[in-house]
Amino acid sequence: MTTLINQNPVIYETATGDSNRAWRDDDNDNEDSTDFIDAQEVFDLIRSISDPEHPLSLEQLNVTQRDHIQVSDKNNHILVEFTPTIPHCSMATLIGLCIRVRLLRCLPSRFKVDISVRKGTHQSENAVNKQLNDKERVAAALENAHLLEVVNQCLATATSGGVVANIGKGPTVET
Template sequence: MVTELINANPVVYERKERRSRPVQMDTDEYAVEPIDQQEVFDHVRDIKDPEHPYSLEELKVVSEDAIEVNDAQSHVKVTFTPTVMHCSMATVIGLCIRVKLMRSLPSRYKVDIRVAPGTHASETAVNKQLNDKERVAAALENPNLLGMVDECLAPTYA
């Protein structure tokens, strides 16, 4: 993907063990599973970093603690932390998170993707790009960028 790495030797962390989620039953015995922090994390944890053969979880770019879910208001907020302050792939990483959640969550959810405060030199610009519908739509019309996103979202060793 990228020939010259911005962070050639990232710190790689151990993956957390997957936990099973209890299934709640409503009064008519249908499974009712509100979206929660763990479910959102399970969707984004295995996204492959665009520069490295590691997942966003392994690089601590995403963590369960940095996800906020308000199921009643259909709102999800994911805050991610690039591995370096000048990460040129921050927008691509955020776009991967957004696309993964667009494909995984029911369409009623509003999703906000943010760079953790103080973790990127262009934090405001990246946040603006990732949360502007027109900019996201335009980015996804670019076949090269869409190919990069699809490669990051492709199933791996999960």
Template sequence: MDYNPNPIIVNPGTTWTRRKTQKERHSLWLSEEGDDSIDADDNEVELIDGDEVFDLIRSISDPEHRSMTLEQLAVVSAPQITVSNQKNHVMVEFTPTVPHCGMSTVIGLSIRVRLLRSLPNRFKVDIKVKPGSHTSEHAVNKQLNDKERVAAALENNAITEVLETCLESAGRRGRPADI
């Protein structure tokens, strides 16, 4: 079923940052090739900002339009990310392409899994749809921030297959696919 057959595509930013290779990070799910997660030495707290969080999620593929990234569809953007290093808190707001988007939960889950795998453990992450951008805003937000629901979803093979497909491109961090 198509939720939005003709999405608006935006030009992705022309700059991207590439962090120096970090040591492989233990992940509950899997370790990625050429792991590019944000991680610090064990005894050093590394400060991160919204641009870095954006870099981690900008190249996740849209579950409905697989050839496009969340950045290209303007689902995620740097100004919609708030980071507090002091409170160890990250808030990611995303904008579904249409208000009835049935894929919003999958998009939110893909952002959550990406950040679970990449951010230092000290960060608590909240994920919400942009206020007014979805007809079931409250229900989507509640589900995405209920960790028991998220944990159960990640034990469901059908869901994890979709998530893994969306996350395959996440490591590009804004670079075009052909690099």
């Protein structure tokens, strides 16, 4: 039996309504045109990523928040900051890798994406941030078949509608 790092995480209420909205389609198939990307669209892409340790989304665990995403469409730059559930979370690098892979797969290639742990939320934030923003380290991590399988599983098993079964003595909901 595997011991969980954060055995009893707090579950937050998720936003309703505009989640996972479709990409804007102006009925313009001109490949030379560029779609405007904003922080809400980036948030919609990453909010439903499953936590590697729990059957909960990053939004439900308050790991990702819309206010912690900065988009400069003009400069083709996106900064996503995330907050691990505990200061010594050993899954922080994996969570950041999942966020990076989702954005690499979904956003136009013109964007430079930086992923980082929010300042003061992890005991090894500098080391985690260095790993997450080093192209060679990210490429090497994604060449590892087992690690790629875990990332794909986190990206594929998104929770729906914020409803998660709570079996036994599970997490509590904070609103």
